[in-house]
Amino acid sequence: MTSSPPPRRLRIGIGGMAIESSQFCPHRSTYDDFRVTRDEALLARYTWTRSDGDLAELVEWVPLVHAVALPGGPVERATYDRIKAELTVRVRESGPLDGLVYDIHGAMSVVGMDDAEADLNDAVRAATGPGTLISAAMDLHGNVSRRFADRLDLLTAHRLAPHEDAWETRERAARKLVERLVSGRGRPYRAWVQIPVLLPGEKTSTRLEPARSLYGRLASVEALDGVVDAAMWVGYAWADEERCRAAVVVTADDPELAVSQAELLAREYWEARRDFVFVGPTGDADTCIARAVGSAARPFLISDSGDNPTAGGAGDLAYMLGRLLAHEELASGRVTALHPGVTDPKAVAACFDAGVGAEVKLSVGGQVSAGTGRHAEPYELTGTVTALEGSSSSGSGSDASRGNPAYDAGGRSAAVTSGGVTVVLTERRKPFHTRADFGTLDPLSYDLVVVKIGYLEPELYAMAADWLLALTPGGVDQDLLRLGHHKVRRPLYPFDDEGFEEADLRAVVL
Incomplete structure (x- = not known):
């Protein structure tokens, strides 16, 4: 009697590019501003890639490239192109991947581009091919356009500001990806909705209401039968692009459940928009x-x-x-x-x-x-x-x-x-x-x-x-009205307030 061969380990890549870019800052972020990590040094960033960890028997982690920089001004185009090229080349050269843990921020701006991260997503998806599940770990101050979200299979964000759960968020993105692949259930549905509100992080800290309760609700939504993840983004206030606004994504196996929960969270955020206050005097x-x-x-x-x-x-x-x-x-x-x-x-x-x-x-x-x-x-x-x-x-x-x-x-x-x-x-x-x-x-x-x-x-x-x-x-x-935004999509609170009582909060299934 011959024994059956052990199950094949999942091949999951890790990579990304992360920076928060103020378009009102004269600084320009260059390649030298980024710490670029590859190979074993990249795997060492994360605790859940350890060879003695509980995922070791299930997953072969494939380090690609990760570039991260201190927030600053927009990234120079040549720098962006260089990092994007290395990431996509490494994806292609790594061979077929079952999944990709995509460690990004969500508020990167690149000189001469709109929605640079959607462009990066397009390139990464083209490199992985349609069969790879991509799970993104993001900052809650990122922006989530439809084009951006459409290329991803799972996307989640921090639930605390300050971001004391940043590493927990990355691990959640990785573990949910592994769970999805092991279960064989394929791509879940994502219900995506943007909210016409753009507030600075200092008004949306989870130390205070209403952000404390809004973000506190996400775990209970995630716990619902059939829901994979629930995430909320406040957006990035110091960029001037159409995508800059709050957003909600609920990921689930039931599209109707995803839509109903996403719209409920979006409605709660919208109705609380005037209740957000600065985190301190x-x-x-x-x-x-x-x-x-x-x-x-x-x-x-x-x-x-x-x-x-x-x-x-x-x-x-x-x-x-x-x-x-x-x-x-x-x-x-x-x-x-x-x-x-x-x-x-x-x-x-x-x-x-x-x-x-x-x-x-x-x-x-x-x-x-x-x-x-x-x-x-x-x-x-x-x-x-x-x-x-x-x-x-x-x-x-x-x-x-x-x-x-x-x-x-x-x-x-x-x-x-x-x-x-x-x-x-x-x-x-x-x-x-x-x-x-x-x-x-x-x-x-x-x-x-x-x-x-x-x-x-x-x-x-x-x-x-x-x-x-x-x-x-x-x-x-912090006074957004004196900065001079002119590309954000209007109406948008707080730029528009009087007579702006209703918003289209219908979720789209991706």
């Missing part, structure tokens, strides 16, 4: 600084939200630095503030040339944003170099420890103190999200910490004795 820069200085809470954190590099801002505006030093208590040193993250490689080089303890006169900021009219004028700073730090490209913080190169700490930095204000100048655009990002500087030793960020990431949130969201200018200005 807000004010202009001077108001926030005055309130923070006058508070007894220490450290008091302020978000310089308009120039947030992790939303797509240039990160080079010295506007907030100027406002800090315009306050007498801070200029005199009676109150201290730490302001990290003004990108200016020339100023950093001058500080390294001068050395720690030297007095320097610097023209700070505006290296990329000069001439944009968004308060991009350099600030003439006189101060003392108080710290110099070189860094490797090993990354920093919790995201880097999970292999997320979008938060790479590459480049040198210099701290300069003027009065009570210490500004950290960086050679490259760099977020400050974790205690490790501050290097040798201790943010807890300052009265104020003013970070180029929107809502506070978990470590900053835990650090803050109190917090304000400063509505500052920049490429990711």
Whole structure:
């Protein structure tokens, strides 16, 4: 008696391209801005690809290529074409794939293109052929056009903002793909509907209502018999394309069930549109600084939200630095503030040339944003170099420890103190999200910490004795109405409000 051969392992590829691109930011994202990962290094990004994991007997993971960058301005066309070409070539050369885990963002813009990710999907689908199931893991701040969704078989997104579930989302996309392939049920139905609402992430945090309840509902929809997944996107507010708006996709084996649940979620989102509020108390820069200085809470954190590099801002505006030093208590040193993250490689080089303890006169900021009219004028700073730090490209913080190169700490930095204000100048655009990002500087030793960020990431949130969201200018200005959108499809809330009480929320089955 001969034994039957073991079942064939599924061949599932992993790849993608991820960046969030503000079209109101003068920065341009080039190939050097991306961390490109291949082969075993790509598999090492994920816990569920391990050879001793529970999926090992079922799946042969096929690493393709993955490129990810810190959010910034639109991607240069040559960079996009280069990464797209490598991804599609590797798909074709990998041989037949049963499935593809497609690790993307959803808010990439490319110079000269509309809906670049739909173009990427077209190319990937052409490379895989029609028999491969594609499961996309996305950011909830992505945009989901019909053309984009039509090329995918499964698509899901984060359910938390801040994105504490980012790695869980990727694993969910992978496991649902494996489940689908093992079951042999083929492609499910996707009910897709866009909602004519476009809000910034700082108004749609799941820490607050109504986003908390709206996103909290997704797990219960997913648990319904016959439903594969339920996902909701708020869209990306700092791009100016027709696809930019909220969206819902419910994936199910029953198309009528998918449609009914998608339309119900879309209706709930639409009816709650005026209930979304900023995730924290807000004010202009001077108001926030005055309130923070006058508070007894220490450290008091302020978000310089308009120039947030992790939303797509240039990160080079010295506007907030100027406002800090315009306050007498801070200029005199009676109150201290730490302001990290003004990108200016020339100023950093001058500080390294001068050395720690030297007095320097610097023209700070505006290296990329000069001439944009968004308060991009350099600030003439006189101060003392108080710290110099070189860094490797090993990354920093919790995201880097999970292999997320979008938060790479590459480049040198210099701290300069003027009065009570210490500004950290960086050679490259760099977020400050974790205690490790501050290097040798201790943010807890300052009265104020003013970070180029929107809502506070978990470590900053835990650090803050109190917090304000400063509505500052920049490429990711929270005041969408003053940015100048003109390509988004209208009517669209909040650009249109009065007399705009009804919306077409009929779902389309894909």
